[in-house]
Amino acid sequence: xxxxxxxxxxxxxxxxxxxxxxxxxxxxxxxxxxxxxxxxxxxxxxxxxxxxxxxxxxxxxxxxxxxxxxxxxxxxxxxxxxxxxxxxxxxxxxxxxxxxxxxxxxxxxxxxxxxxxxxxxxxxxxxxxxxxxxxxxxxxxxxxxxxxxxxxxxxxxxxxxxxxxxxxxxxxxxxxxxxxxxxxxxxxxxxxxxxxxxxxxxxxxxxxxxxxxxxxxxxxxxxxxxxxxxxxxxxxxxxxxxxxxxxxxxxxxxxxxx
Amino acid sequence: xxxxxxxxxxxxxxxxxxxxxxxxxxxxxxxxxxxxxxxxxxxxxxxxxxxxxxxxxxxxxxxxxxxxxxxxxxxxxxxxxxxxxxxxxxxxxxxxxxxxxxxxxxxxxxxxxxxxxxxxxxxxxxxxxxxxxxxxxxxxxxxxxxxxxxxxxxxxxxxxxxxxxxxxxxxxxxxxxxxxxxxxxxxxxxxxxxxxxxxxxxxxxxxxxxxxxxxxxxxxxxxxxxxxxxxxxxxxxxxxxxxxxxxxxxxxxxx
Numbered sequence: 001x002x003x004x005x006x007x008x009x010x011x012x013x014x015x016x017x018x019x020x021x022x023x024x025x026x027x028x029x030x031x032x033x034x035x036x037x038x039x040x041x042x043x044x045x046x047x048x049x050x051x052x053x054x055x056x057x058x059x060x061x062x063x064x065x066x067x068x069x070x071x072x073x074x075x076x077x078x079x080x081x082x083x084x085x086x087x088x089x090x091x092x093x094x095x096x097x098x099x100x101x102x103x104x105x106x107x108x109x110x111x112x113x114x115x116x117x118x119x120x121x122x123x124x125x126x127x128x129x130x131x132x133x134x135x136x137x138x139x140x141x142x143x144x145x146x147x148x149x150x151x152x153x154x155x156x157x158x159x160x161x162x163x164x165x166x167x168x169x170x171x172x173x174x175x176x177x178x179x180x181x182x183x184x185x186x187x188x189x190x191x192x193x194x195x196x197x198x199x200x201x202x203x204x205x206x207x208x209x210x211x212x213x214x215x216x217x218x219x220x221x222x223x224x225x226x227x228x229x230x231x232x233x234x235x236x237x238x239x240x241x242x243x244x245x246x247x248x249x250x251x252x253x254x255x256x257x258x
Numbered sequence: 259x260x261x262x263x264x265x266x267x268x269x270x271x272x273x274x275x276x277x278x279x280x281x282x283x284x285x286x287x288x289x290x291x292x293x294x295x296x297x298x299x300x301x302x303x304x305x306x307x308x309x310x311x312x313x314x315x316x317x318x319x320x321x322x323x324x325x326x327x328x329x330x331x332x333x334x335x336x337x338x339x340x341x342x343x344x345x346x347x348x349x350x351x352x353x354x355x356x357x358x359x360x361x362x363x364x365x366x367x368x369x370x371x372x373x374x375x376x377x378x379x380x381x382x383x384x385x386x387x388x389x390x391x392x393x394x395x396x397x398x399x400x401x402x403x404x405x406x407x408x409x410x411x412x413x414x415x416x417x418x419x420x421x422x423x424x425x426x427x428x429x430x431x432x433x434x435x436x437x438x439x440x441x442x443x444x445x446x447x448x449x450x451x452x453x454x455x456x457x458x459x460x461x462x463x464x465x466x467x468x469x470x471x472x473x474x475x476x477x478x479x480x481x482x483x484x485x486x487x488x489x490x491x492x493x494x495x496x497x498x499x500x501x502x503x504x505x506x507x508x509x510x511x512x513x
Binding site for chain 2: 188
Protein backbone atom coordinates (compact mmCIF):
# COMPACT_ATOMS: atom_id res chain seq x y z
CA UNK A 1 0.00 0.00 0.00
CA UNK A 2 2.80 2.41 0.94
CA UNK A 3 4.73 1.53 -2.18
CA UNK A 4 1.60 2.12 -4.25
CA UNK A 5 1.07 5.63 -2.89
CA UNK A 6 4.77 6.49 -3.27
CA UNK A 7 4.69 5.49 -6.94
CA UNK A 8 1.38 7.23 -7.53
CA UNK A 9 2.68 10.41 -5.87
CA UNK A 10 5.74 10.43 -8.09
CA UNK A 11 3.55 10.12 -11.18
CA UNK A 12 1.26 12.85 -9.94
CA UNK A 13 4.22 15.21 -9.65
CA UNK A 14 5.52 14.31 -13.09
CA UNK A 15 2.06 14.75 -14.65
CA UNK A 16 1.65 18.15 -13.00
CA UNK A 17 4.81 19.32 -14.78
CA UNK A 18 2.74 19.74 -17.95
CA UNK A 19 0.40 22.46 -16.74
CA UNK A 20 -1.51 23.06 -19.96
CA UNK A 21 -2.20 19.34 -20.33
CA UNK A 22 -3.30 19.11 -16.72
CA UNK A 23 -5.77 21.96 -17.18
CA UNK A 24 -7.16 20.52 -20.40
CA UNK A 25 -7.62 17.07 -18.86
CA UNK A 26 -9.46 18.44 -15.83
CA UNK A 27 -11.68 20.60 -18.03
CA UNK A 28 -12.42 17.64 -20.31
CA UNK A 29 -13.46 15.60 -17.27
CA UNK A 30 -15.63 18.46 -16.02
CA UNK A 31 -17.30 18.92 -19.40
CA UNK A 32 -18.30 15.29 -19.81
CA UNK A 33 -19.88 15.15 -16.36
CA UNK A 34 -21.64 18.47 -16.97
CA UNK A 35 -23.15 17.02 -20.15
CA UNK A 36 -25.00 14.45 -18.04
CA UNK A 37 -26.35 17.21 -15.82
CA UNK A 38 -27.43 19.34 -18.79
CA UNK A 39 -29.19 16.36 -20.32
CA UNK A 40 -31.07 15.50 -17.13
CA UNK A 41 -31.98 19.14 -16.50
CA UNK A 42 -33.27 19.57 -20.04
CA UNK A 43 -35.48 16.48 -19.99
CA UNK A 44 -36.80 17.08 -16.50
CA UNK A 45 -37.85 20.55 -17.61
CA UNK A 46 -40.41 18.62 -19.67
CA UNK A 47 -41.45 15.67 -17.49
CA UNK A 48 -41.78 15.27 -13.69
CA UNK A 49 -40.26 11.78 -13.46
CA UNK A 50 -38.98 8.80 -15.47
CA UNK A 51 -40.30 5.40 -14.41
CA UNK A 52 -40.95 6.87 -10.95
CA UNK A 53 -37.48 8.40 -10.61
CA UNK A 54 -37.47 12.12 -9.89
CA UNK A 55 -34.93 14.68 -11.09
CA UNK A 56 -32.94 14.63 -7.83
CA UNK A 57 -32.89 10.83 -7.83
CA UNK A 58 -31.59 10.70 -11.41
CA UNK A 59 -28.97 13.33 -10.58
CA UNK A 60 -27.93 11.15 -7.64
CA UNK A 61 -27.48 8.14 -9.94
CA UNK A 62 -25.42 10.15 -12.44
CA UNK A 63 -23.45 11.86 -9.68
CA UNK A 64 -22.61 8.62 -7.92
CA UNK A 65 -21.48 7.14 -11.21
CA UNK A 66 -19.39 10.28 -11.83
CA UNK A 67 -17.59 9.90 -8.51
CA UNK A 68 -16.97 6.18 -8.91
CA UNK A 69 -15.91 6.50 -12.54
CA UNK A 70 -13.56 9.32 -11.48
CA UNK A 71 -11.82 7.08 -8.97
CA UNK A 72 -10.43 4.77 -11.62
CA UNK A 73 -8.41 7.33 -13.60
CA UNK A 74 -7.08 8.79 -10.36
CA UNK A 75 -6.14 5.57 -8.60
CA UNK A 76 -6.26 2.74 -11.15
CA UNK A 77 -5.12 4.39 -14.38
CA UNK A 78 -2.04 2.15 -14.50
CA UNK A 79 -4.31 -0.82 -15.13
CA UNK A 80 -4.98 0.56 -18.60
CA UNK A 81 -1.30 0.20 -19.44
CA UNK A 82 -1.05 -3.49 -18.68
CA UNK A 83 -1.92 -4.63 -22.21
CA UNK A 84 1.07 -2.90 -23.78
CA UNK A 85 3.29 -3.93 -20.88
CA UNK A 86 2.42 -7.55 -21.59
CA UNK A 87 2.75 -6.99 -25.32
CA UNK A 88 6.18 -5.37 -25.09
CA UNK A 89 7.47 -7.62 -22.33
CA UNK A 90 7.65 -4.61 -20.02
CA UNK A 91 6.15 -6.54 -17.15
CA UNK A 92 9.65 -7.93 -16.50
CA UNK A 93 10.61 -4.86 -14.51
CA UNK A 94 7.77 -4.87 -11.97
CA UNK A 95 8.18 -8.63 -11.62
CA UNK A 96 11.79 -8.46 -10.43
CA UNK A 97 11.37 -5.46 -8.12
CA UNK A 98 10.82 -6.23 -4.44
CA UNK A 99 7.28 -4.82 -4.29
CA UNK A 100 3.84 -6.20 -5.18
CA UNK A 101 3.37 -6.29 -8.96
CA UNK A 102 -0.22 -5.07 -8.70
CA UNK A 103 0.82 -1.97 -6.72
CA UNK A 104 3.51 -1.12 -9.25
CA UNK A 105 1.30 -1.58 -12.28
CA UNK A 106 -1.78 0.14 -10.87
CA UNK A 107 0.21 3.10 -9.56
CA UNK A 108 2.19 3.54 -12.75
CA UNK A 109 -0.02 6.27 -14.20
CA UNK A 110 -2.46 8.90 -13.08
CA UNK A 111 -5.35 10.30 -15.13
CA UNK A 112 -6.18 13.79 -14.01
CA UNK A 113 -9.52 13.97 -15.80
CA UNK A 114 -10.66 12.05 -12.73
CA UNK A 115 -10.41 15.34 -10.82
CA UNK A 116 -13.08 16.83 -13.11
CA UNK A 117 -15.25 13.74 -12.69
CA UNK A 118 -14.96 13.94 -8.92
CA UNK A 119 -15.74 17.66 -8.73
CA UNK A 120 -18.87 17.54 -10.87
CA UNK A 121 -19.98 14.07 -9.80
CA UNK A 122 -19.44 15.02 -6.17
CA UNK A 123 -21.39 18.27 -6.50
CA UNK A 124 -24.24 16.52 -8.26
CA UNK A 125 -24.44 13.74 -5.68
CA UNK A 126 -23.97 16.23 -2.82
CA UNK A 127 -26.83 18.41 -4.00
CA UNK A 128 -29.07 15.44 -4.78
CA UNK A 129 -28.56 13.84 -1.38
CA UNK A 130 -30.07 16.90 0.29
CA UNK A 131 -33.07 16.81 -2.06
CA UNK A 132 -34.17 13.18 -1.95
CA UNK A 133 -36.55 12.04 0.75
CA UNK A 134 -34.49 9.77 2.95
CA UNK A 135 -34.88 9.63 6.73
CA UNK A 136 -31.25 9.90 7.78
CA UNK A 137 -30.19 7.98 10.87
CA UNK A 138 -26.63 7.07 11.86
CA UNK A 139 -27.38 3.55 10.66
CA UNK A 140 -28.49 4.76 7.21
CA UNK A 141 -25.32 6.80 6.90
CA UNK A 142 -23.14 3.88 7.94
CA UNK A 143 -24.81 1.39 5.60
CA UNK A 144 -24.87 4.02 2.84
CA UNK A 145 -21.12 4.53 3.15
CA UNK A 146 -20.53 0.78 3.18
CA UNK A 147 -22.59 0.37 0.02
CA UNK A 148 -20.76 3.26 -1.65
CA UNK A 149 -17.34 1.79 -0.88
CA UNK A 150 -18.55 -1.61 -2.08
CA UNK A 151 -19.88 -0.11 -5.31
CA UNK A 152 -16.53 1.60 -5.93
CA UNK A 153 -14.72 -1.68 -5.24
CA UNK A 154 -16.91 -3.48 -7.79
CA UNK A 155 -16.17 -0.85 -10.44
CA UNK A 156 -12.42 -0.89 -9.82
CA UNK A 157 -12.33 -4.69 -9.71
CA UNK A 158 -13.98 -4.97 -13.07
CA UNK A 159 -11.74 -2.31 -14.62
CA UNK A 160 -8.90 -4.55 -13.43
CA UNK A 161 -10.43 -7.81 -14.60
CA UNK A 162 -11.20 -6.59 -18.12
CA UNK A 163 -7.73 -5.11 -18.50
CA UNK A 164 -6.20 -8.34 -17.24
CA UNK A 165 -7.92 -10.09 -20.12
CA UNK A 166 -4.91 -8.86 -22.10
CA UNK A 167 -2.98 -11.82 -20.64
CA UNK A 168 -5.21 -14.06 -22.75
CA UNK A 169 -6.07 -11.73 -25.66
CA UNK A 170 -2.88 -10.67 -27.46
CA UNK A 171 -2.39 -7.12 -28.74
CA UNK A 172 -1.10 -3.85 -27.32
CA UNK A 173 -4.53 -2.25 -26.69
CA UNK A 174 -7.07 -3.13 -23.97
CA UNK A 175 -9.98 -3.43 -26.39
CA UNK A 176 -12.19 -5.51 -24.15
CA UNK A 177 -11.71 -3.10 -21.25
CA UNK A 178 -12.57 -0.07 -23.37
CA UNK A 179 -15.69 -1.77 -24.69
CA UNK A 180 -16.86 -2.81 -21.24
CA UNK A 181 -16.18 0.67 -19.92
CA UNK A 182 -18.43 2.12 -22.61
CA UNK A 183 -21.09 -0.41 -21.74
CA UNK A 184 -20.79 0.35 -18.04
CA UNK A 185 -21.55 4.00 -18.87
CA UNK A 186 -25.15 2.88 -19.35
CA UNK A 187 -25.62 2.73 -15.57
CA UNK A 188 -25.55 6.53 -15.38
CA UNK A 189 -29.34 6.26 -15.78
CA UNK A 190 -31.66 4.29 -13.48
CA UNK A 191 -31.61 0.73 -14.74
CA UNK A 192 -35.40 0.51 -14.93
CA UNK A 193 -35.35 2.22 -18.34
CA UNK A 194 -33.66 -0.80 -19.94
CA UNK A 195 -35.21 -4.04 -21.16
CA UNK A 196 -35.33 -7.15 -19.03
CA UNK A 197 -32.43 -8.91 -20.79
CA UNK A 198 -30.07 -6.02 -20.22
CA UNK A 199 -31.09 -5.64 -16.57
CA UNK A 200 -30.51 -9.33 -15.99
CA UNK A 201 -27.11 -9.21 -17.69
CA UNK A 202 -26.06 -6.22 -15.58
CA UNK A 203 -27.10 -8.05 -12.41
CA UNK A 204 -25.89 -11.59 -12.98
CA UNK A 205 -23.35 -11.55 -15.81
CA UNK A 206 -21.37 -8.38 -15.05
CA UNK A 207 -22.63 -6.75 -11.86
CA UNK A 208 -22.64 -3.16 -13.15
CA UNK A 209 -26.11 -2.79 -11.63
CA UNK A 210 -24.44 -2.77 -8.20
CA UNK A 211 -22.23 0.21 -9.14
CA UNK A 212 -25.08 2.71 -8.92
CA UNK A 213 -28.55 1.24 -9.20
CA UNK A 214 -28.98 -1.28 -6.38
CA UNK A 215 -27.19 0.74 -3.66
CA UNK A 216 -29.42 3.71 -4.48
CA UNK A 217 -32.54 1.57 -4.71
CA UNK A 218 -31.83 0.62 -1.12
CA UNK A 219 -31.14 4.20 -0.03
CA UNK A 220 -34.28 5.55 -1.69
CA UNK A 221 -36.44 2.65 -0.54
CA UNK A 222 -37.65 1.65 -4.00
CA UNK A 223 -38.86 -1.83 -5.04
CA UNK A 224 -36.11 -4.47 -4.58
CA UNK A 225 -34.46 -2.31 -1.89
CA UNK A 226 -33.16 -5.48 -0.20
CA UNK A 227 -31.02 -6.21 -3.28
CA UNK A 228 -28.92 -3.16 -2.44
CA UNK A 229 -27.74 -4.87 0.73
CA UNK A 230 -26.12 -7.56 -1.45
CA UNK A 231 -23.65 -4.95 -2.75
CA UNK A 232 -20.90 -5.74 -0.19
CA UNK A 233 -21.18 -9.46 -1.01
CA UNK A 234 -20.87 -8.72 -4.72
CA UNK A 235 -17.93 -6.45 -3.93
CA UNK A 236 -16.12 -9.23 -2.05
CA UNK A 237 -16.70 -11.58 -4.96
CA UNK A 238 -15.43 -8.96 -7.46
CA UNK A 239 -12.28 -8.21 -5.49
CA UNK A 240 -11.58 -11.91 -5.09
CA UNK A 241 -12.11 -12.46 -8.81
CA UNK A 242 -9.78 -9.58 -9.69
CA UNK A 243 -7.02 -10.92 -7.42
CA UNK A 244 -7.52 -14.44 -8.73
CA UNK A 245 -7.35 -13.22 -12.35
CA UNK A 246 -4.20 -11.26 -11.58
CA UNK A 247 -2.47 -14.34 -10.16
CA UNK A 248 -3.55 -16.57 -13.05
CA UNK A 249 -2.54 -13.91 -15.54
CA UNK A 250 0.93 -13.48 -14.11
CA UNK A 251 1.42 -17.25 -14.32
CA UNK A 252 0.63 -17.05 -18.01
CA UNK A 253 2.96 -14.14 -18.66
CA UNK A 254 5.71 -14.80 -21.16
CA UNK A 255 8.19 -12.03 -21.72
CA UNK A 256 9.05 -10.96 -25.24
CA UNK A 257 12.31 -12.40 -26.62
CA UNK A 258 15.56 -10.97 -25.35
CA UNK B 259 -3.82 14.77 -57.89
CA UNK B 260 -2.25 11.30 -58.21
CA UNK B 261 -0.51 11.67 -54.87
CA UNK B 262 -3.82 12.43 -53.13
CA UNK B 263 -5.44 9.44 -54.80
CA UNK B 264 -2.70 7.18 -53.43
CA UNK B 265 -3.16 8.61 -49.95
CA UNK B 266 -6.90 7.98 -50.26
CA UNK B 267 -6.34 4.35 -51.20
CA UNK B 268 -3.72 3.69 -48.53
CA UNK B 269 -5.95 5.17 -45.88
CA UNK B 270 -8.91 3.06 -47.07
CA UNK B 271 -6.76 -0.05 -46.60
CA UNK B 272 -5.49 1.17 -43.25
CA UNK B 273 -8.97 0.92 -41.79
CA UNK B 274 -8.72 -2.85 -42.12
CA UNK B 275 -5.42 -2.85 -40.27
CA UNK B 276 -7.07 -1.04 -37.38
CA UNK B 277 -10.26 -3.07 -37.48
CA UNK B 278 -10.19 -3.98 -33.78
CA UNK B 279 -10.17 -0.37 -32.63
CA UNK B 280 -12.89 0.40 -35.15
CA UNK B 281 -14.99 -2.46 -33.79
CA UNK B 282 -14.53 -1.24 -30.22
CA UNK B 283 -15.66 2.23 -31.14
CA UNK B 284 -18.70 0.70 -32.82
CA UNK B 285 -19.70 -1.36 -29.81
CA UNK B 286 -19.11 1.62 -27.53
CA UNK B 287 -21.31 3.92 -29.55
CA UNK B 288 -23.83 1.08 -29.84
CA UNK B 289 -24.10 1.03 -26.05
CA UNK B 290 -24.58 4.79 -26.08
CA UNK B 291 -27.31 4.38 -28.71
CA UNK B 292 -29.12 1.75 -26.64
CA UNK B 293 -28.99 4.04 -23.60
CA UNK B 294 -30.38 6.96 -25.64
CA UNK B 295 -33.16 4.85 -27.11
CA UNK B 296 -34.07 3.46 -23.69
CA UNK B 297 -34.23 6.81 -21.93
CA UNK B 298 -36.21 8.50 -24.68
CA UNK B 299 -38.63 5.59 -24.91
CA UNK B 300 -39.18 5.85 -21.16
CA UNK B 301 -39.60 9.62 -21.49
CA UNK B 302 -41.86 9.78 -24.49
CA UNK B 303 -44.06 6.72 -24.14
CA UNK B 304 -46.91 7.49 -26.53
CA UNK B 305 -46.76 11.24 -26.00
CA UNK B 306 -44.41 13.87 -27.35
CA UNK B 307 -41.89 16.35 -25.94
CA UNK B 308 -40.89 19.59 -27.65
CA UNK B 309 -42.47 18.48 -30.93
CA UNK B 310 -40.79 15.07 -30.94
CA UNK B 311 -42.87 11.92 -30.77
CA UNK B 312 -41.33 8.44 -30.65
CA UNK B 313 -41.03 7.81 -34.46
CA UNK B 314 -39.43 11.22 -35.11
CA UNK B 315 -37.20 10.93 -32.02
CA UNK B 316 -35.99 7.56 -33.29
CA UNK B 317 -35.05 9.20 -36.58
CA UNK B 318 -33.32 12.01 -34.71
CA UNK B 319 -31.32 9.62 -32.53
CA UNK B 320 -30.16 7.47 -35.40
CA UNK B 321 -29.09 10.48 -37.48
CA UNK B 322 -27.22 11.92 -34.53
CA UNK B 323 -25.55 8.55 -33.97
CA UNK B 324 -24.53 8.28 -37.64
CA UNK B 325 -23.07 11.78 -37.70
CA UNK B 326 -21.19 11.11 -34.44
CA UNK B 327 -19.71 7.89 -35.81
CA UNK B 328 -18.61 9.45 -39.06
CA UNK B 329 -14.86 9.98 -39.26
CA UNK B 330 -14.12 8.06 -36.07
CA UNK B 331 -11.74 5.59 -37.71
CA UNK B 332 -8.80 6.64 -35.59
CA UNK B 333 -7.25 8.91 -38.21
CA UNK B 334 -7.24 11.85 -35.81
CA UNK B 335 -5.08 9.97 -33.30
CA UNK B 336 -2.54 9.11 -35.97
CA UNK B 337 -2.38 12.72 -37.10
CA UNK B 338 -2.12 13.98 -33.51
CA UNK B 339 0.63 11.48 -32.70
CA UNK B 340 2.66 12.51 -35.72
CA UNK B 341 2.58 16.12 -34.53
CA UNK B 342 3.28 15.21 -30.90
CA UNK B 343 6.21 12.96 -31.76
CA UNK B 344 7.60 15.35 -34.34
CA UNK B 345 7.14 12.96 -37.26
CA UNK B 346 5.18 15.74 -38.89
CA UNK B 347 8.60 17.05 -39.94
CA UNK B 348 8.81 14.32 -42.59
CA UNK B 349 5.31 15.19 -43.77
CA UNK B 350 6.49 18.73 -44.32
CA UNK B 351 9.19 17.63 -46.75
CA UNK B 352 6.64 15.92 -49.00
CA UNK B 353 5.53 17.77 -52.12
CA UNK B 354 1.82 17.72 -51.23
CA UNK B 355 -0.38 20.21 -49.48
CA UNK B 356 -0.63 19.06 -45.85
CA UNK B 357 -4.29 19.89 -45.37
CA UNK B 358 -5.41 18.39 -48.67
CA UNK B 359 -3.31 15.28 -48.03
CA UNK B 360 -5.00 14.71 -44.64
CA UNK B 361 -8.40 15.32 -46.22
CA UNK B 362 -7.64 12.68 -48.87
CA UNK B 363 -6.72 10.22 -46.10
CA UNK B 364 -9.86 11.12 -44.19
CA UNK B 365 -12.03 10.43 -47.23
CA UNK B 366 -10.25 7.11 -47.67
CA UNK B 367 -11.02 6.08 -44.12
CA UNK B 368 -14.69 6.85 -44.74
CA UNK B 369 -15.17 4.21 -47.44
CA UNK B 370 -15.58 1.30 -45.03
CA UNK B 371 -17.21 3.48 -42.42
CA UNK B 372 -20.04 4.57 -44.68
CA UNK B 373 -20.86 0.92 -45.40
CA UNK B 374 -20.77 0.12 -41.68
CA UNK B 375 -22.99 3.09 -40.85
CA UNK B 376 -25.50 2.00 -43.49
CA UNK B 377 -25.61 -1.49 -42.00
CA UNK B 378 -25.91 -0.06 -38.49
CA UNK B 379 -28.79 2.22 -39.44
CA UNK B 380 -30.64 -0.60 -41.24
CA UNK B 381 -30.19 -2.89 -38.24
CA UNK B 382 -31.55 -0.31 -35.84
CA UNK B 383 -34.44 0.41 -38.18
CA UNK B 384 -35.30 -3.29 -38.29
CA UNK B 385 -35.00 -3.84 -34.54
CA UNK B 386 -37.00 -0.79 -33.50
CA UNK B 387 -39.78 -1.07 -36.05
CA UNK B 388 -38.70 1.67 -38.48
CA UNK B 389 -38.91 5.42 -38.10
CA UNK B 390 -40.38 8.49 -39.76
CA UNK B 391 -39.50 8.82 -43.48
CA UNK B 392 -37.41 11.81 -44.64
CA UNK B 393 -39.50 14.89 -45.37
CA UNK B 394 -36.93 16.31 -47.83
CA UNK B 395 -34.79 13.41 -49.10
CA UNK B 396 -32.62 15.38 -51.55
CA UNK B 397 -31.90 18.21 -49.19
CA UNK B 398 -31.16 15.72 -46.42
CA UNK B 399 -28.64 13.97 -48.67
CA UNK B 400 -26.91 17.27 -49.43
CA UNK B 401 -26.84 18.11 -45.74
CA UNK B 402 -25.29 14.74 -44.86
CA UNK B 403 -22.66 15.23 -47.57
CA UNK B 404 -21.65 18.52 -45.98
CA UNK B 405 -21.25 16.81 -42.60
CA UNK B 406 -18.27 14.92 -44.08
CA UNK B 407 -15.96 17.94 -44.60
CA UNK B 408 -17.28 19.58 -41.42
CA UNK B 409 -16.28 16.66 -39.23
CA UNK B 410 -12.90 16.69 -40.90
CA UNK B 411 -12.42 20.35 -40.09
CA UNK B 412 -13.21 19.88 -36.38
CA UNK B 413 -10.81 16.96 -36.19
CA UNK B 414 -8.10 18.75 -38.13
CA UNK B 415 -8.32 21.95 -36.09
CA UNK B 416 -8.27 19.99 -32.81
CA UNK B 417 -5.22 18.01 -33.95
CA UNK B 418 -3.42 21.21 -34.73
CA UNK B 419 -3.65 22.19 -31.07
CA UNK B 420 -1.07 19.44 -30.53
CA UNK B 421 1.54 21.91 -31.71
CA UNK B 422 1.01 23.62 -28.34
CA UNK B 423 0.15 20.71 -26.02
CA UNK B 424 2.05 17.50 -25.32
CA UNK B 425 -0.95 15.20 -25.14
CA UNK B 426 -4.00 14.83 -27.37
CA UNK B 427 -6.35 12.92 -25.09
CA UNK B 428 -7.61 15.97 -23.20
CA UNK B 429 -8.05 18.01 -26.37
CA UNK B 430 -9.98 15.18 -28.05
CA UNK B 431 -12.29 14.77 -25.06
CA UNK B 432 -12.92 18.48 -24.70
CA UNK B 433 -13.65 18.68 -28.44
CA UNK B 434 -16.00 15.69 -28.29
CA UNK B 435 -17.81 17.12 -25.28
CA UNK B 436 -18.30 20.48 -27.02
CA UNK B 437 -19.52 18.83 -30.22
CA UNK B 438 -21.84 16.59 -28.23
CA UNK B 439 -23.44 19.51 -26.41
CA UNK B 440 -23.66 22.14 -29.12
CA UNK B 441 -24.35 19.88 -32.11
CA UNK B 442 -27.62 18.53 -30.77
CA UNK B 443 -26.05 15.10 -30.27
CA UNK B 444 -26.89 15.18 -26.57
CA UNK B 445 -30.43 16.44 -26.89
CA UNK B 446 -32.29 18.35 -29.65
CA UNK B 447 -31.17 21.97 -29.48
CA UNK B 448 -34.75 23.21 -29.12
CA UNK B 449 -34.92 21.44 -25.73
CA UNK B 450 -31.79 23.13 -24.35
CA UNK B 451 -32.21 26.04 -21.91
CA UNK B 452 -31.83 29.44 -23.61
CA UNK B 453 -28.39 30.20 -22.17
CA UNK B 454 -27.09 27.11 -24.02
CA UNK B 455 -29.36 27.25 -27.06
CA UNK B 456 -28.14 30.75 -27.97
CA UNK B 457 -24.43 29.89 -28.28
CA UNK B 458 -25.42 26.64 -30.01
CA UNK B 459 -27.22 28.65 -32.69
CA UNK B 460 -24.14 30.71 -33.58
CA UNK B 461 -21.47 28.00 -33.20
CA UNK B 462 -20.54 25.75 -36.14
CA UNK B 463 -21.25 22.50 -34.24
CA UNK B 464 -25.00 22.51 -34.92
CA UNK B 465 -24.17 21.96 -38.58
CA UNK B 466 -22.93 18.42 -37.98
CA UNK B 467 -25.92 16.86 -36.22
CA UNK B 468 -28.86 19.19 -35.72
CA UNK B 469 -28.74 20.41 -39.33
CA UNK B 470 -29.24 17.07 -41.12
CA UNK B 471 -31.69 15.92 -38.44
CA UNK B 472 -34.01 18.90 -38.68
CA UNK B 473 -33.82 18.83 -42.48
CA UNK B 474 -34.79 15.14 -42.35
CA UNK B 475 -37.74 15.90 -40.10
CA UNK B 476 -38.79 18.88 -42.23
CA UNK B 477 -38.34 21.43 -39.43
CA UNK B 478 -36.00 23.52 -41.60
CA UNK B 479 -35.05 23.78 -45.25
CA UNK B 480 -32.40 25.08 -47.60
CA UNK B 481 -31.18 27.84 -45.26
CA UNK B 482 -29.65 25.26 -42.92
CA UNK B 483 -27.69 23.64 -45.73
CA UNK B 484 -26.39 27.05 -46.84
CA UNK B 485 -25.13 27.70 -43.32
CA UNK B 486 -23.39 24.32 -43.35
CA UNK B 487 -21.62 25.17 -46.62
CA UNK B 488 -20.61 28.53 -45.17
CA UNK B 489 -18.96 26.82 -42.18
CA UNK B 490 -17.10 24.36 -44.39
CA UNK B 491 -15.52 27.20 -46.34
CA UNK B 492 -14.80 29.39 -43.33
CA UNK B 493 -13.22 26.57 -41.33
CA UNK B 494 -11.16 25.37 -44.27
CA UNK B 495 -9.47 28.77 -44.59
CA UNK B 496 -9.20 29.28 -40.82
CA UNK B 497 -7.29 26.01 -40.67
CA UNK B 498 -4.91 27.22 -43.36
CA UNK B 499 -4.23 30.36 -41.36
CA UNK B 500 -3.74 28.42 -38.13
CA UNK B 501 -1.38 26.04 -39.89
CA UNK B 502 0.95 28.89 -40.75
CA UNK B 503 0.99 30.06 -37.13
CA UNK B 504 1.42 26.48 -35.90
CA UNK B 505 4.51 25.81 -37.95
CA UNK B 506 6.25 28.52 -36.00
CA UNK B 507 5.38 26.74 -32.75
CA UNK B 508 6.67 23.38 -33.97
CA UNK B 509 9.31 21.74 -31.85
CA UNK B 510 11.06 18.65 -33.21
CA UNK B 511 13.63 16.88 -31.11
CA UNK B 512 16.67 15.09 -32.47
CA UNK B 513 17.78 14.99 -36.04
